[in-house]
Amino acid sequence: MEKKSVIEINHIYKSFGKTDVLKDFNLDLFDGENLVLMGKSGSGKSVMIKCLVGLMDVDKGSIKVLGKDISTLKQHELDELRTDIGFLFQGSALYDSMTVRENLEFPLRRHSDNSEKKTEKLVKEALENVGLPETIDLMPAELSGGMQRRIALARALILKPKIIIYDEPTTGLDPITAKEIILLMMNIQKKYATSSLIITHDVDCARVISNRMILLLDGKDYAEGNFKDLAKSDDPKIKAFFK
């Protein structure tokens, strides 16, 4: 049976001034899989995901999310599509003038007609999923980096998205907290059967979580395969990723 793509990126190009960041980049994310995109710092990973969620426009090529070409969508259609995408930012990006509760309520209040009671229940459930129910009335500044990342994950999941994009989920965390986050990501994938696109340069994270990997080099999808096959490759450019 043919796998269903939830994200299709075809031949995209993006440049800033004279610097070409993405050159003929392609990617398919299939339903229910964990796809890891690995690349060196500055290789265009973050630009690619910003194009993917419509925060940046591509110069050429097409991006389809859940069958919809994002370049042709009107603003309200794009906003609606975005509720099916959860996004975990590298620096967590929690709203620092709001409490944890308000951070989690923020997307709920805008995209659902839930009663106060239901909203409260959903917020508590999301916090229990990430193991931090006691932080509900704290401000983000009162939380550690790992806790902030977990809360950000709870916020990304609260609308029960079909796709989750993780931008460097373990960067800046100590090895133990990084492992906890990876385990949490795996549990979430099992529980909600989401499709995940994980942008990372953490080899351990890629080894544990990936079903498939794409290596991004010089703005192109240089290689694709599972972790084991790519790690065994004799190509010096691929080897450099796993050192």
Added chain:
Amino acid sequence: MKFFSSYQSNFNSFFVEIGEMGSFTGRYFRELFSRPFEFREFLKQCYQMGNKSLLLVSVTGFILGLVFTLQSRPTLMEFGAVSWMPSMISISIVREIGPVIIALICAGRIGSSIGAELGSMKVTEQIDAMEVSGTNPFKFLVVTRILAATIMLPILVIIGDFVALLGSAIIENTKGNVSFLLYFNQVFEALKFTDLLPATIKTFFFGFAIGLVGCFKGYNSEKGTAGVGKASNSAVVFTSMLLFVLDFIAVFITDIFYN
């Protein structure tokens, strides 16, 4: 040659920024009248700007009234015109000094805080996070703040003016044995509708300018902590300049209409 080319480049970037601010203003008016209205955030911003600036505005107004009266008293006494003190103080404070000084204080307090807040939200990707969650960050962050500043500044100026007159009345009461009743009686006799209306109208524009420049600088701040500092600083500097320009325009127009 290098000196001139650097001046030319600064001159060009100034006009580019003015153009960008024009387009930012256009977007503000388009989004202002489109649904959904972020009423809760608007009220929160009114509270942040109004309530939290109240003490600063009151203290500034009070000292302004005290100092202005103390400084003017000897000169008026020399000419035997000390009885004109309430009229002179009230007209100068209500027409000009009150709105301008309080707007400048608010440019420092509100403009810099908006610039720094939005700048740091941009740097830490909070604005992107908002957009990715399907919320219009411009409407939620910018429209609410500009509208709140436009509405709260006139209220702060009215309070500040009143406190300044109170400060002046205290000096007159202690130094000249003028009762509070007599002082305020003379104040209200001296003030005309033509003093109050233009002075109040211009404060709406001052509030709008403070909110607009703060939001523009913060929303378009450069990456990094230096970018946040620059956004906050330039918001205050640019707003202060703009306030004087707006004040000149307001006085000029008032002069055409009433004289």
